[in-house]
Amino acid sequence: MKIFYSSDDTFETNFNELLERGKMDIEGVTxxxxxxxxxxxxxxxxxxKSQIARFDRWEPKEDSELLVSTEDMAKAYDNIDPTLRExxxxxxERIESxxxxxxxxxxxxxxxxxTILGQKVTAVDRAGLYIxxxxxxxxxxxLMNVIPAQVAGVEEIVVCTPAxxxxxxxxxxxACHLCKVTKVFRVGGASAIGAMAYGTETIPKVDVITGPxxxxxxxxxxxxxxxxxxxxxxxxxxxxxxxxxxxREDYLAIDLLSQAEHDEMASSILITTDSELANRVxxxxxxxxxxxxxxxxxxxxxEERGAIIVTKDMDEAIDxxxxxxxxxxxxxxxxxxxLLDSIKHAGAIxxxxxxxxxxxxxxxxxxxxxxxxxxxxxxSPLSVENFLKKSSIIMMSKQGMDxxxxxxxxxxxxxxxxxxxxxxxxxxxxx
Amino acid sequence: MKIFYSSDDTFETNFNELLERGKMDIEGVTxxxxxxxxxxxxxxxxxxKSQIARFDRWEPKEDSELLVSTEDMAKAYDNIDPTLRExxxxxxERIESxxxxxxxxxxxxxxxxxTILGQKVTAVDRAGLYIxxxxxxxxxxxLMNVIPAQVAGVEEIVVCTPAxxxxxxxxxxxACHLCKVTKVFRVGGASAIGAMAYGTETIPKVDVITGPxxxxxxxxxxxxxxxxxxxxxxxxxxxxxxxxxxxREDYLAIDLLSQAEHDEMASSILITTDSELANRVxxxxxxxxxxxxxxxxxxxxxEERGAIIVTKDMDEAIDxxxxxxxxxxxxxxxxxxxLLDSIKHAGAIxxxxxxxxxxxxxxxxxxxxxxxxxxxxxxSPLSVENFLKKSSIIMMSKQGMDxxxxxxxxxxxxxxxxxxxxxxxxxxxxx
Numbered sequence: 054m055k056i057f058y059s060s061d062d063t064f065e066t067n068f069n070e071l072l073e074r075g076k077m078d079i080e081g082v083t084x085x086x087x088x089x090x091x092x093x094x095x096x097x098x099x100x101x102k103s104q105i106a107r108f109d110r111w112e113p114k115e116d117s118e119l120l121v122s123t124e125d126m127a128k129a130y131d132n133i134d135p136t137l138r139e140x141x142x143x144x145x146e147r148i149e150s151x152x153x154x155x156x157x158x159x160x161x162x163x164x165x166x167x168t169i170l171g172q173k174v175t176a177v178d179r180a181g182l183y184i185x186x187x188x189x190x191x192x193x194x195x196l197m198n199v200i201p202a203q204v205a206g207v208e209e210i211v212v213c214t215p216a217x218x219x220x221x222x223x224x225x226x227x228a229c230h231l232c233k234v235t236k237v238f239r240v241g242g243a244s245a246i247g248a249m250a251y252g253t254e255t256i257p258k259v260d261v262i263t264g265p266x267x268x269x270x271x272x273x274x275x276x277x278x279x280x281x282x283x284x285x286x287x288x289x290x291x292x293x294x295x296x297x298x299x300x301r302e303d304y305l306a307i308d309l310l311s312q313a314e315h316d317e318m319a320s321s322i323l324i325t326t327d328s329e330l331a332n333r334v335x336x337x338x339x340x341x342x343x344x345x346x347x348x349x350x351x352x353x354x355x356e357e358r359g360a361i362i363v364t365k366d367m368d369e370a371i372d373x374x375x376x377x378x379x380x381x382x383x384x385x386x387x388x389x390x391x392l393l394d395s396i397k398h399a400g401a402i403x404x405x406x407x408x409x410x411x412x413x414x415x416x417x418x419x420x421x422x423x424x425x426x427x428x429x430x431x432x433s434p435l436s437v438e439n440f441l442k443k444s445s446i447i448m449m450s451k452q453g454m455d456x457x458x459x460x461x462x463x464x465x466x467x468x469x470x471x472x473x474x475x476x477x478x479x480x481x482x483x484x
Numbered sequence: 485m486k487i488f489y490s491s492d493d494t495f496e497t498n499f500n501e502l503l504e505r506g507k508m509d510i511e512g513v514t515x516x517x518x519x520x521x522x523x524x525x526x527x528x529x530x531x532x533k534s535q536i537a538r539f540d541r542w543e544p545k546e547d548s549e550l551l552v553s554t555e556d557m558a559k560a561y562d563n564i565d566p567t568l569r570e571x572x573x574x575x576x577e578r579i580e581s582x583x584x585x586x587x588x589x590x591x592x593x594x595x596x597x598x599t600i601l602g603q604k605v606t607a608v609d610r611a612g613l614y615i616x617x618x619x620x621x622x623x624x625x626x627l628m629n630v631i632p633a634q635v636a637g638v639e640e641i642v643v644c645t646p647a648x649x650x651x652x653x654x655x656x657x658x659a660c661h662l663c664k665v666t667k668v669f670r671v672g673g674a675s676a677i678g679a680m681a682y683g684t685e686t687i688p689k690v691d692v693i694t695g696p697x698x699x700x701x702x703x704x705x706x707x708x709x710x711x712x713x714x715x716x717x718x719x720x721x722x723x724x725x726x727x728x729x730x731x732r733e734d735y736l737a738i739d740l741l742s743q744a745e746h747d748e749m750a751s752s753i754l755i756t757t758d759s760e761l762a763n764r765v766x767x768x769x770x771x772x773x774x775x776x777x778x779x780x781x782x783x784x785x786x787e788e789r790g791a792i793i794v795t796k797d798m799d800e801a802i803d804x805x806x807x808x809x810x811x812x813x814x815x816x817x818x819x820x821x822x823l824l825d826s827i828k829h830a831g832a833i834x835x836x837x838x839x840x841x842x843x844x845x846x847x848x849x850x851x852x853x854x855x856x857x858x859x860x861x862x863x864s865p866l867s868v869e870n871f872l873k874k875s876s877i878i879m880m881s882k883q884g885m886d887x888x889x890x891x892x893x894x895x896x897x898x899x900x901x902x903x904x905x906x907x908x909x910x911x912x913x914x915x
């Protein structure tokens with residue numbers, strides 16, 4: 054792996070390149086994606102079916118073929134290995150339990166004068182979850198999107214996933230049954246986003262669309278944003294690791310590779326205070342590469358987008374990592390918890406050598422849908438919050454109006470809004 | 485005002501038109517807005533200054549002229565009427581106190597096996613607030629955007645507001661001083677959004693942009709979404725009122741007009757079970773119109789976008805209102821609190837005859853930046869949440885890994901990700 058030293062003259066240039074990782078050319082595909090969306094908006098299912106023929110190489114004859122049968126899901130669930138089934142159930146329970154802790158509650162407070170202020174929390178009516186894939190679909194993506202929607206209390210959950218050559222991944226079907234999802238549609242890419250944003254004769258219009266995807270999906274989500282809400286615009290996956298001299302090179306190397314094997318565009322970045330550790334990790338990465346089933350992808354990712362940075366101290370390491378704002382951040386130092394306060398920007402934080410990032414991908418409990426490309430500076434992990442919205446509550450008492458009405462009327466008057474002013478004054482006159 | 489009866493054959497058509505209120509032709513202005521943004525992204529201040537010359541009819545000669553002087557703000561504050569100053573301070577305190585109640589907290593829970601899960605809450609580094617206006621700028625908009633950012637703990641707050649003919653509203657300047665805002669820039673419209681999204685030599689790049697604006701601002705916010713986060717895409721203001729036979733026609737009429745006076749495009753919709761009340765409100769609206777300082781705007785809004793709907797019962801009224809999902813919802817019935825549970829979609833809910841909507845615009849405490857055009861189905865009021873983001877926290881104990889590591893490795897293996905699997909197994913072997 055490339056090793057950079059923060060004391061080098063050329064460091065800033067190299068580091069700025071890392072900050073630009075994950076930039077996607079959304080503009081470059083906006084034309085085609087916008088065309089696909091418009092077709093679906095105006096022609097519904099017929100556009101959807103011809104887009105499926107074009108991209109997934111099979112053409113549904115009837116609208117009903119878009120829907121995956123619940124019998125197929127039940128059968129897939131029955132067919133999977135019992136140990137795996139139990140593992141998926143354990144994952145479901147742990148993810149559910151974590152997300153339950155994130156649920157905000159409706160509250161109301163009464164002031165001494167009887168005025169009530171509060172906030173009401175309500176689930177959205179319909180959520181649309183996009184699960185990428187076809188044969189390579191990940192059941193974990195389904196769990197991570199479905200569970201927060203279910204915990205939030207969403208009544209109607211719609212899933213779209215592409216079925217290239219009309220084939221679906223059996224594990225994904227099994228996971229759908231496990232999650233008690235019934236509305237699963239065989240449609241992918243921008244077409245799926247358009248169908249859920251505008252609705253078709255078969256696919257319901259939803260209020261919120263979440264889930265990962267390629268640049269066409271990301272662009273479609275951006276284009277329909279405002280028509281529906283979306284979780285975030287996500288790019289390639291990435292890991293940052295902060296390590297001191299106490300870290301083990303074999304752990305760090307395999308953790309870096311677990312990110313690199315996702316995608317040639319994935320970034321794996323280690324920042325350490327120990328230059329010897331840097332060298333040992335680099336060697337270990339090379340040694341492991343040959344053992345991986347996805348060696349080619351991982352190698353390209355490590356070579357083109359991997360980096361080890363050696364800093365003068367941990368403060369500098371943390372500062373650089375905050376600038377990177379990685380999707381996943383491992384902290385492998387003598388006392389990782391003591392660094393938590395200074396970590397400002399990261400999608401998920403994995404503390405200590407016993408916490409490899411993949412534990413969070415599947416089973417620890419927190420969501421694996423996380424902000425990438427530095428957007429952890431402003432986006433949060435996927436959560437129940439993405440499937441909820443709030444309404445403010447105000448109930449003024451007569452006394453409450455008497456106490457603050459005059460000041461309200463004055464500000465309204467100053468802003469030149471006399472109907473605003475009068476709507477307050479008419480109450481004051483009658484109190 | 486137009487009165488519709490839900491029992492009429494033509495009702496559905498008329499109602500569907502109300503559902504389409506507030507649709508904006510974002511696509512129609514995307515070309516021009518995108519051009520302006522690109523200029524700012526590539527040319528910075530020099531583009532900004534020429535855009536100000538083009539739209540606001542003055543050209544800053546020096547970059548430093550973009551920044552409003554803090555002395556001017558202090559002077560404006562000193563010059564306003566003491567009663568108004570006190571009213572604004574009261575508003576600040578009440579808004580601050582309400583938003584403090586919305587602050588989520590970092591939490592961590594330890595499992596019996598020593599594993600720690602949690603969520604860290606952090607403010608974004610920089611927030612950009614857009615305040616529309618020039619001479620008609622509203623100090624209340626400043627308070628409603630600044631206070632949640634300050635309560636959230638944002639370190640650097642940037643404000644942009646247009647200065648047509650290089651003039652600024654004195655009240656807005658006073659409010660800036662009151663809010664202790666120091667970085668206020670004289671730039672408006674899409675130019676301001678571009679400057680805050682990409683940064684220029686003078687205006688810092690921010691992480692989140694919030695605040696209302698016209699279609700150019702809304703479109704610019706949509707285009708930069710992903711580069712930064714935004715609060716929402718907001719359209720014209722609107723009110724929905726649910727009323728039964730206990731409501732007073734004078735209160736309802738002036739409340740409808742307080743929305744209508746904002747904007748010709750504003751919508752004011754009353755849904756009631758009492759057809760006599762409907763007629764009385766309509767008459768009263770007509771009677772009040774002539775008394776308003778903004779009569780012309782209010783009349784056009786009421787005539788073209790106002791409606792009274794008479795339903796057979798309150799359940800139907802509530803169902804229709806949930807479909808409308810209004811920005812502001814007044815509930816003026818015998819026992820308004822008893823209807824709160826059935827209200828699903830509204831930006832802010834005003835309960836009882838003593839709670840005119842304008843009390844929420846200025847002083848009650850909740851935010852007045854609210855989702856419009858039916859987007860209350862998925863957006864929330866502006867809040868501290870818009871200026872915060874979360875990071876998941878995972879710290880596995882050795883025992884915790886022993887308890888769930890095997891299942892994690894199994895799922896990873898099933899998904900074909902062998903580096904993921906090995907990163908877990910290497911820990912299991914060493915435990």
